[in-house]
Amino acid sequence: MELQLVLVKMLFSLALLGFLSLFLHLYRVLLLNPQLLRSRLEKQRIKGPPPTFIFGNVPEMKRMQNSKSTALVASNKEKLSHDFASTIFPCFEKWRKEYGDLFTFSLGNLQILYVTNPYLAKEMTLCSSMSLGKPGYLQYEFGPLLGRGILTSNGSIWSHQRKTIAPELSMDKVKGMVNLMVESASSVVKEWQGRIQSEGGVAEIGVDEDMTRISALIISKFMFGSSFSKALDIISKLKDIQNALTMSTILKGIPGYRYIPTENNRKIWKLEKEVRSMILKIVKERVAEDKPGQDLLQMIIEGAEDGSLGGPYTAEDFILDNCKNVYFAGLETTAITALWCFILLASHPEWQDRCRAEILEISGGCLPDVDMLRKMKTTTMVIQEVLRLYPPSLLLSREVLQDIKLGEILVPKSVNIWLSVHALHRDPELWGPDACNFNPERFANGVAGACKLPQTYLAFGMGSRICAGQNFAMMELKIILALILSNFSFSLSPKYHHSPVFKIIIQPGDEVKLIVRKV
Template sequence: MDASAIVGWEKSLWRLIGFSLVAIVALAWAWRVMDWVWFSPRRKERILRQQGFKGNSYTLMRLMFGDIKENSMVYAEALGKAINIRDPAAPRVMPFVHRTLHKYGKKSYLWVGPRPRVLIMDPELMKTVMTKHNTYKKNFKVTNHIVQIIVTGLLGLEGKLWSKSRTTLNPVFQLQKLKKMIPAFQVSCDEILSEWKNLAFTKDDGSCVLDVFPYLESLTSKVVSRTLFATDYSKDKNLYVILKEMAYLANQTTRMADLPGAKYLPTETNQRAKQIMSEVRKRLTVLIKERAKEIEAGQNVEDNFFDVLLNSELAEAHGIKNMNDLFGQVKLFYFAGYESTANLLVWTMILLGIHQDWQERARQEAFQVFGDRKPDYEGLSQLKVIPMILNEVLRLYPPVVELSRLVEEETKLGEYTIPADTLLMLPIVILHRDPEYWGEDANEFKPDRFAEGVLKATNGRPAFFPFGWGPRVCIGQNYSLMEAKLVLSNILRTFSFELSPTYTHAPYVVFTVQPQHGAPLILRKLK
């Protein structure tokens, strides 16, 4: 064989090897895709069904998208209808989950794309999931990309990073620090009440109709700026507005399929999300750098959340190194710090606007404890009726309707085996109204069920999780409750209120449960 023939043969061989390698890589990639969208979901479904779980079958009709299409249709239908104030909230705030439970029972699952989401309805198992946070992890890294943009900082961290961050921030929310925040709570409340007093009470009975929801959001936003960041609310105001818009975008996208690479598509939602985050990042970067310079110069070092966070970073890194981490933490607390308390307050006013007897009991307690003086910590700690009311509101309208966790490896949960890469859903709003734990009057507003504490209300069973449970319980729980008690005490001593005939009961979820059409109330000045 001559040299040219040998060279030709070698080229052909290398060509064949190249084609073969490409074919092997393509087949391997195709197999991984098929396993992800078909074989793995079918395996997980088989494991779940063998344990008695039921749900829609994962068929070709649900390939990749799961129950997304049906979920979106059911949700759109639910949002188009108001409900009665005494109706369960779940059919409106979690309509597809509610329908799944009604159809398949408490041992059921649904599909989020090709990944099953198992509903955990047993409160003891819920408690286990929330307690063992290193096994059952936050689901944000496998959720919609828009949600990932807004859920950052402490909420999105896991393992040692979370533990370190939580240890740094815990002191900010200890009782002694919260006591010092009370004057700032009061100033913000006084400003809103002054606005209400200056409204035109022109009707014959001295009343005025007012949608209180935006005012309560303004109040709690001012509190966050003053207590957590020591900043000027007038400069922060637009930040809250655009973060709220971001929350709306995130909520809308949770009802659509989030395909690989979807975040790179030039959709209107993606473009707006990028614009918002660009603006937020610019604002917060300037704020972080300015405050860091003040701290390094020995100026303006306080015990607020912002300064504690920056001091920790500066002490460890001798300068700001992790700007992205700081940005995520600051963004989270600006957003989460105001929203939960605003929603707790608005649902409290709505329910007390209906249940005048409880409004009057709470008012009498506020006058009895505080008289004409400003609320203080000693007085707030003596309240009995108002905390019962707040607990009942949190039961009926918890800030977060469900918690989701990701099981990365096959895991035993009680008697069940949960397949790897499976989501768990803990539908808090459904548990909070389950007659099995709360009695046949579970949908009724009865604060006296908490007269002897939470455990007595549920006969010793853990069925009340408005702020989560375990090590990852909401860090701002006591902050929110203290603020709510103070604000409600002030409102009750200044106004009486009832629902306006224009009120439409339509709870819905943005990130937290909110009144879709606002909260128009009839206010009357007491003095």
């Protein structure tokens, strides 16, 4: 009896100790650590809205978002508004007015330093320290879509991924892709010509699916080579994952909500499993080939097998994550940017005419090649201006992995920095009084001539993490515009409503419909 009593007391003591340990851990993670970080920032006169327990400022953000209309309605007869931050991120605009161009807020227990100060942005852009890494929450929030690929990883894993992928996206390699890009985009030109002819010389065309199809063909051929047709089915599933991940839910902000078996989470898990199976099947077939191709997939497979990974990150994970990363970055961002180009050129026919005249003069009615594309200065200016107003990433996020000095600010370890690309790209002190207007002429002398601080033009990211595929994206966009503009003129359909939305990247909230005529 005494022995049983002793055992009960021991079990009770262990349970109590475990409970106290858990309580202290939660207290430290949810309350103490965020307070300490805020205190260190407040001592440097960096303030922000007071957070609530556990949820931080998430409830206030959701209230403001729900009370703000996200529709910026315009037609082809109205001027489009390019300053949409107050509808997409009303909380940031409000706090910026209250606390200045540098403030702090909380997402649950994450402490965010929000930056719109151009000089601090310049410091971040020039910083090459590995102490500024990609935030850990990206792998948690967007793990099913991005995993630990080149877009989200840090340290030696990221360095190895960059060394594997970046050489395949060099300008010399991209030049060899021009014919493939032209071939992929030409199929849409033929379809539009047929529609216009069958509809009496003018057609209303929804271009979203066409741009996705062009980008899907290009990135699939680039990555999977002769196996590209087997990979096209992956695209719709990745898109479904993206939409599911960005779906609003009252559970967002609760630690561990991604593991709750909600209907939406079960859908994500199912899609993730299917994508994994499809990619690995292609990889298995490739490994079995006697003479495998020299496409990006082959480079990723070889990069996974060279023994540089180490730790729990397997070769299979390396292949899966980077295939998904390249697919997402190479397809989604380029297709969406092409849509913004059409919207802005349709709204500014004078620039559409200028681009067309340049393209026809350079190409002489022939299909574009590398030399022609290099000479298309006006088209380049238009793309640069579109990327200024509608960059794929409105926010560039970094996690401070070790205490770091940026300008006069000492940013503590574990703070996440959000750099507002939207605010910097519309700062009249940097771009002039017409900063919110579409004016490609500002890029006549390149980025250095367009902006007071060229380092704050962040269309392709910043620092050592700048987009490895920027040459690829620019070449693809030039080819799409060259082929479409040399064959068609277009205006916005009255059915189009200008309502930018944020779904990991900024994209049109409404289908992009154009009234298209043959030139």
